[in-house]
Amino acid sequence: MKVLLKNCKLISMQEGREKIEDNVDILIEDSYIKNIQKNITDDEAQKVNLNGKVVMPGFINTHAHVPMSLFKESVDGYLLQDWLEKKIWPIEDKLTSDDIYKYSKITFDEMINTGTTCINDQYFNTEDIIKAANDKKIRIELTRTLMDSDGNGKQRLDELKYILDKYSDYNPNITFNVGVHGLYTSNEKYIKEVTDFARKNNLKIHMHFCENSKEVEDIKREYKVEYPAQVLEKYFRGIKLILAHCVKLTDEDIKILKELDVSVSHCPVSNLKLGCGVAPVQKLLDNDINVTLGTDGQGSGSNMDMFETMKFAALLQKGINENPLNMMAYDVIKLATINGAKALGKENEIGSIDINKKADLIAIDLESTCVNKPINDIFSTIVYNVKGINVQFLMTNGEILLNKI
Amino acid sequence: MKVLLKNCKLISMQEGREKIEDNVDILIEDSYIKNIQKNITDDEAQKVNLNGKVVMPGFINTHAHVPMSLFKESVDGYLLQDWLEKKIWPIEDKLTSDDIYKYSKITFDEMINTGTTCINDQYFNTEDIIKAANDKKIRIELTRTLMDSDGNGKQRLDELKYILDKYSDYNPNITFNVGVHGLYTSNEKYIKEVTDFARKNNLKIHMHFCENSKEVEDIKREYKVEYPAQVLEKYFRGIKLILAHCVKLTDEDIKILKELDVSVSHCPVSNLKLGCGVAPVQKLLDNDINVTLGTDGQGSGSNMDMFETMKFAALLQKGINENPLNMMAYDVIKLATINGAKALGKENEIGSIDINKKADLIAIDLESTCVNKPINDIFSTIVYNVKGINVQFLMTNGEILLNKI
Numbered sequence: 019m020k021v022l023l024k025n026c027k028l029i030s031m032q033e034g035r036e037k038i039e040d041n042v043d044i045l046i047e048d049s050y051i052k053n054i055q056k057n058i059t060d061d062e063a064q065k066v067n068l069n070g071k072v073v074m075p076g077f078i079n080t081h082a083h084v085p086m087s088l089f090k091e092s093v094d095g096y097l098l099q100d101w102l103e104k105k106i107w108p109i110e111d112k113l114t115s116d117d118i119y120k121y122s123k124i125t126f127d128e129m130i131n132t133g134t135t136c137i138n139d140q141y142f143n144t145e146d147i148i149k150a151a152n153d154k155k156i157r158i159e160l161t162r163t164l165m166d167s168d169g170n171g172k173q174r175l176d177e178l179k180y181i182l183d184k185y186s187d188y189n190p191n192i193t194f195n196v197g198v199h200g201l202y203t204s205n206e207k208y209i210k211e212v213t214d215f216a217r218k219n220n221l222k223i224h225m226h227f228c229e230n231s232k233e234v235e236d237i238k239r240e241y242k243v244e245y246p247a248q249v250l251e252k253y254f255r256g257i258k259l260i261l262a263h264c265v266k267l268t269d270e271d272i273k274i275l276k277e278l279d280v281s282v283s284h285c286p287v288s289n290l291k292l293g294c295g296v297a298p299v300q301k302l303l304d305n306d307i308n309v310t311l312g313t314d315g316q317g318s319g320s321n322m323d324m325f326e327t328m329k330f331a332a333l334l335q336k337g338i339n340e341n342p343l344n345m346m347a348y349d350v351i352k353l354a355t356i357n358g359a360k361a362l363g364k365e366n367e368i369g370s371i372d373i374n375k376k377a378d379l380i381a382i383d384l385e386s387t388c389v390n391k392p393i394n395d396i397f398s399t400i401v402y403n404v405k406g407i408n409v410q411f412l413m414t415n416g417e418i419l420l421n422k423i
Numbered sequence: 424m425k426v427l428l429k430n431c432k433l434i435s436m437q438e439g440r441e442k443i444e445d446n447v448d449i450l451i452e453d454s455y456i457k458n459i460q461k462n463i464t465d466d467e468a469q470k471v472n473l474n475g476k477v478v479m480p481g482f483i484n485t486h487a488h489v490p491m492s493l494f495k496e497s498v499d500g501y502l503l504q505d506w507l508e509k510k511i512w513p514i515e516d517k518l519t520s521d522d523i524y525k526y527s528k529i530t531f532d533e534m535i536n537t538g539t540t541c542i543n544d545q546y547f548n549t550e551d552i553i554k555a556a557n558d559k560k561i562r563i564e565l566t567r568t569l570m571d572s573d574g575n576g577k578q579r580l581d582e583l584k585y586i587l588d589k590y591s592d593y594n595p596n597i598t599f600n601v602g603v604h605g606l607y608t609s610n611e612k613y614i615k616e617v618t619d620f621a622r623k624n625n626l627k628i629h630m631h632f633c634e635n636s637k638e639v640e641d642i643k644r645e646y647k648v649e650y651p652a653q654v655l656e657k658y659f660r661g662i663k664l665i666l667a668h669c670v671k672l673t674d675e676d677i678k679i680l681k682e683l684d685v686s687v688s689h690c691p692v693s694n695l696k697l698g699c700g701v702a703p704v705q706k707l708l709d710n711d712i713n714v715t716l717g718t719d720g721q722g723s724g725s726n727m728d729m730f731e732t733m734k735f736a737a738l739l740q741k742g743i744n745e746n747p748l749n750m751m752a753y754d755v756i757k758l759a760t761i762n763g764a765k766a767l768g769k770e771n772e773i774g775s776i777d778i779n780k781k782a783d784l785i786a787i788d789l790e791s792t793c794v795n796k797p798i799n800d801i802f803s804t805i806v807y808n809v810k811g812i813n814v815q816f817l818m819t820n821g822e823i824l825l826n827k828i
Contacts, residue, residue: 087797088797090796090797090798090804091798091799091800091803091804091808092800093747094747094751094752094800094802096747096748097747124796127793131792131793289742290738290739290742290743291738291742291747291807292741292747293741293742293744293745293747293748294742294745295745296742296743320807320808321794321807321808323794330735330738333692333696333735334695336698337695337696337698337699337700337701338701338743339698340698341698342499342501342502342503342697342698343500343501343698346499347499387536387812388533389536389537389727389728391492391495391529392492392495392529393495393496394494394496394497395496395497395499397499398498398499399495402725403495403496403726405810406794407792407810407812
């Protein structure tokens with residue numbers, strides 16, 4: 019299967035090709051990018067004329083709860099604990115396999131329609147999400163979320179082991195990690211067990227971390243530490259870590275995050291919506307920590323639109339730090355693409371558009387809505403004025419999943 | 424001229440009709456709403472079947488610089504003063520009448536396409552903006568911006584007087600106020616002169632106020648006051664005031680703003696983009712001050728999409744104050760509609776949909792994009808998930824300016 023994308027305005031996001039490349043063609047064979055240059059001809063290839071549209075890597079959303087499209091716009095007027103107890107948990111308790119499959123597909127459609135090609139998920143009923151992901155042909159890393167606050171931690175870990183046994187070789191676009199809900203919904207014994215498991219099986223851990231002040235206090239009390247990252251230091255060494263949120267960090271926490279080489283999934287919209295605060299993203303970047311972007315579940319994150327997530331991430335750091343020089347547009351696009359790939363250990367496969375990488379890419383039309391005119395700077399236009407609805411074409415693993423051209 | 428809107432899901436925003444009204448018809452005659460009820464028939468009226476789409480008041484954008492579409496996405500990587508000196512002023516210096524007309528029309532198109540029916544502008548070359556506004560049939564309040572930092576304040580005030588003489592009765596949808604750039608670009612003598620002028624002619628004043636820390640320091644030095652609102656207290660009594668930004672306010676400032684009954688135009692996107700900070704909107708609301716929303720010019724505000732402005736306004740107050748109960752969705756919509764009308768003294772004409780008010784309204788399609796599904800709460804969906812592009816129909820003063828039905 020060959021596809022030839024004609025007349026692209028390419029934003030590669032690959033180191034060494036930072037400049038916008040006008041009027042290039044991209045040849046894709048099976049799932050791989052085989053050639054990028056002007057005037058490629060190939061008689062066998064299916065041709066898509068992109069007519070000067072911007073082609074860039076598909077977004078990598080590093081923190082989501084896929085079936086939570088069900089809970090979209092159900093949180094206004096609730097404190098977090100109330101929302102969980104009154105709206106989320108009673109409904110989650112009754113969700114069927116069919117529900118999980120259906121609401122996962124809604125989320126995958128939303129991803130595809132707004133430019134995301136890869137997502138890092140954390141939920142339960144994992145088999146139903148796998149089925150939906152397989153049907154929708156998206157790229158996903160997922161897990162069975164682990165926690166032990168109710169004493170059922172062992173059963174959850176057994177479920178994860180079952181999933182890993184059954185699905186590890188099922189679909190190369192579906193990969194797995196160990197999802198730990200959080201330190202505050204586990205305990206020292208359980209954390210030791212799951213980190214040992216992750217280390218032994220060479221699996222990443224994806225965990226909520228320091229989302230709000232209460233969580234920090236809970237961790238300090240449960241683990242008898244001065245600051246939460248001390249728990250990471252003790253148990254998580256040698257494990258590739260993706261920490262979602264990281265809103266309430268001290269400088270001591272940040273030092274350890276750097277030392278452990280973690281990746282942070284910054285979810286600005288969700289953090290604001292739930293009244294958590296604003297993560298110290300500029301400080302993390304200044305400390306050379308790999309920051310990526312996530313939407314979180316739609317219950318708090320509202321939607322899967324990573325353009326919007328980029329805009330919030332950029333504006334918050336400029337505004338809160340009172341420094342408009344923070345977060346240059348090109349760097350913000352990195353957070354949503356190549357940095358996400360690094361977090362998942364897939365930076366040689368996805369996250370940028372280059373020869374021999376997987377074809378996970380999108381085409382966006384900058385001209386179609388009046389809000390983008392005039393276009394003085396393309397990178398800024400992408401971060402501040404493009405919306406998911408401007409995505410006209412999306413390919414994951416070389417397969418065309420959206421085509422409005 | 425009669426128009427009959429059929430099958431509306433009405434969000435009136437009028438006090439006393441807070442509930443969503445399903446399946447109502449709205450009869451408009453000339454510029455006025457004449458009837459709202461189920462199953463209206465009128466053989467003479469042009470019928471528009473809105474098929475259950477949400478109908479709500481058009482947005483009122485209370486702070487903009489209309490011709491600045493020209494400067495969209497030109498600010499990234501510049502400090503404010505650098506941006507003004509290196510990018511804005513050299514170009515503004517050479518703008519022709521044709522330029523102002525052209526870029527104003529781009530902005531008015533953007534307004535219309537994203538749901539705004541009325542805008543409060545502050546710029547120069549006022550006659551060209553008037554011409555564009557008249558051609559595009561939007562509702563606008565405008566001015567010739569006054570400042571005296573270069574000693575040319577008198578000439579600017581003369582220009583404003585000329586505009587008022589020539590255009591006060593030109594088009595009832597085009598009204599005027601006294602635009603003062605800011606206290607820091609004026610001086611005590613000039614402020615006395617322009618406030619006397621406004622008071623004598625019963626005109627509102629629209630002014631930038633406390634946008635960033637530097638401005639506050641400049642005002643304190645120039646006017647020898649402890650905090651900026653003391654200047655308002657001294658010179659602006661008895662004048663209806665719209666103050667844009669109000670980011671850096673002390674509790675003493677807020678007390679005086681309340682006493683003077685000012686309206687605040689909160690421009691969250693612009694304030695973040697320029698590294699100014701976040702206005703204390705929740706505190707203003709707690710003090711019963713009339714808060715409205717503005718985009719600012721696109722140079723800093725990126726676009727004219729008031730849905731996005733609502734989302735930023737709501738999320739910032741929840742997040743920064745770490746209280747998710749702040750800014751309930753319905754109240755956020757008030758900021759963007761009826762509160763804007765109050766700021767302009769037009770609350771009996773526009774800002775809500777009710778009998779005998781002007782027909783300034785929009786219809787939005789909640790169903791058309793997957794990001795809005797499922798719809799658990801309509802007000803929250805409007806604030807957090809609807810975008811300008813979902814606007815399918817817009818009417819200003821009873822005239823249909825957008826119709827994608």
